[in-house]
Amino acid sequence: MNKTIKVLHTEWSDGWGGQEIRIINEMIAVREQGVEVFLACTEHAQIKQKALDNDIKVFPLPFRGNADFKTLFGIKKIIQENQIDIVNTHSGKDTWVGGLAAKLAGVKFIRTRHLSNPIKSSRSNFINELADYIFTTGESVRLDMINNNRIKPEKIQSIPTGIDADIYDSNNFNRQTCRDLFKFKDDQIVIGIIAVLRKFKRHDHFLNMARNVIDNNPEKKIHFVMAGDGPKRENLSNMINDLDLQSYVSMLGHVSNVPELLQALDIFVLTSDSGEGVPQSVMQALLMQTAVVSTNAGSTKDLYHDNNFILIDKDSQDELNEACNKLVNSQDLCNQYASNSKNYIIGNFSKVQMTEKIMKVYLSLLN
Secondary structure, eight states: OOSOOEEEEEEOOOOOSHHHHHHHHHHHHHHTTTOEEEEEEOTTOHHHHHHHHTTOEEEEOOOOSTTOHHHHHHHHHHHHHHTOSEEEEOSHHHHHHHHHHHHHHTOEEEEEEOOOSOOOOOTTOOHHHHOSEEEESSHHHHHHHHHHSOOOGGGEEEOOOOBOTTTSOGGGSOHHHHHHHTTOOTTOEEEEEEOOSOGGGOHHHHHHHHHHHHHHOTTSOEEEEEEOOOTTHHHHHHHHHHTTOTTTEEEEEOOSOHHHHHHHOSEEEEOOSSOOSSOHHHHHHHHTTOEEEEEOOTTGGGGOOSSOSEEEOTTOHHHHHHHHHHHHTOHHHHHHHHHHSHHHHHHHSBHHHHHHHHHHHHHHHHO
16 A cells, blocks of 8 residues: 555553563554554653654553543544554553544554453453454463454464564673673672563562572572562562672662673573563573573463573472572583574564564555
8 A cells, every 4th residue: 555554552551661662662663664653641651751752753641541531532533633544552441442442433453462461351341352453472362362352363463572683682792891881790690680670570589589599509609680670679679688688689770771781691580470471581681692591471482492591480489499500500501591592583583573564464454
């Protein structure tokens, strides 16, 4: 089609994590293919400023709830005044108002489901069935929605977040320089997690593992870092004190230079017990050829291929402890996982592939 495709994304969340990063990166990627993109979000959402920084037009709306008629009709007005072709919703509250606004305005409605926790199968929760198409960020989420939410298989596709392999390329970063940047000592083994400080990320498991690894390896110099911010910061700070880990754990807050941190780490850990699509942090660590231990939460298993990292049960503290103790005591094993990590991710989870799949759906819906 010759007409410029116009897509309005909606996001209720005020936070800044993997979901919001995916939305911005996806908008930029399709814009490079000639799509005109817009964003509707709350006035104080962190994604608002990120969108403005990338020259994306933003419409602030209240998004007070599923039945927020002011926001619903606000979105309908935006659709009509800007000749929007597709509304793409991302969280629960904005999916109700955004999806219904799209239907009232007579334009296409795409629902993107980022999280892996099940959606209630109640008939009253019908909004996803109204979508013209659904993107999920992992295969397990796609199957759950087909099996539990009455979604037709031909209307739903897993499109994991595409990663820019040029940014996450260990060849572009000097390891010593990166370790100096974060003030890691030459003789330290550094184990890190990069995740928003929310309950489902299970930083408590990470800290319990830290205590276990330190106790089991008194002769080694091991340091732990937690990169990210969020509502659990104070709880986790208290837990560090309770476990007497003040000398061993650093809370770095939000880190923007993620590739440098991954290059500086010896082991990357993800401890989520739910809520994941295909986790970007694991993809990034694998591309940076850092040894990875991750729970099998959400669609993390989509990244697992030919023993490229250690995949553990999402509820097992013992498996987490065992995996990290094993890696701490074997540099050869760390190197083995690092050398196996990169190629499968480049071949299957690139930004180019993500963009091609999304554009194909846009064109199909509009034709």
